[in-house]
Amino acid sequence: MVQLAVAKDLRCLLDTKDFIDIILSVRGAQLNAHRVMLCTCSPVFRAVLSHDMKEARESLMEIPDLEPTVMLKMLRYMYTDRVHVPSDMTEQLLVASDKYRLQCESDVARQVTVGSAADIAACAVVHSCRFLQKVYVA
Incomplete structure (x- = not known):
């Protein structure tokens, strides 16, 4: 029961703009995210966002090779594990x-x-x- 509540809370966090600290620009769509979630779930995001790279400094990461709907599904997975x-x-x-x-x-x-x-x-x-x-x- 607690795990479901946490997943619901994290999904709500993704759906709101509360505490957003990075924007993913995916083929023109602007998707809000939280560095801590990206870095916790993906060693690739961790490598980019934990070093002095343009994306980390500007809080904007361009992702030109994915469709926005795919990136959104990926974000949902990262936030809810489903x-x-x-x-x-x-x-x-x-x-x-x-x-x-x-x-x-x-x-x-x-x-x-x-x-x-x-x-x-x-x-x-x-x-x-x-x-x-x-x-x-x-």
């Missing part, structure tokens, strides 16, 4: 989670359909998703 993945977004989310070294593969695996299993298996191999490789390739 993600609902529409079938047309599965591969994009796996690519993004690989790039930022997130571990959302088990949530993705629960949502794969018979029709998408082969594509997900191929994506798992290309993006070194070990958990998904064990589930779909083995």
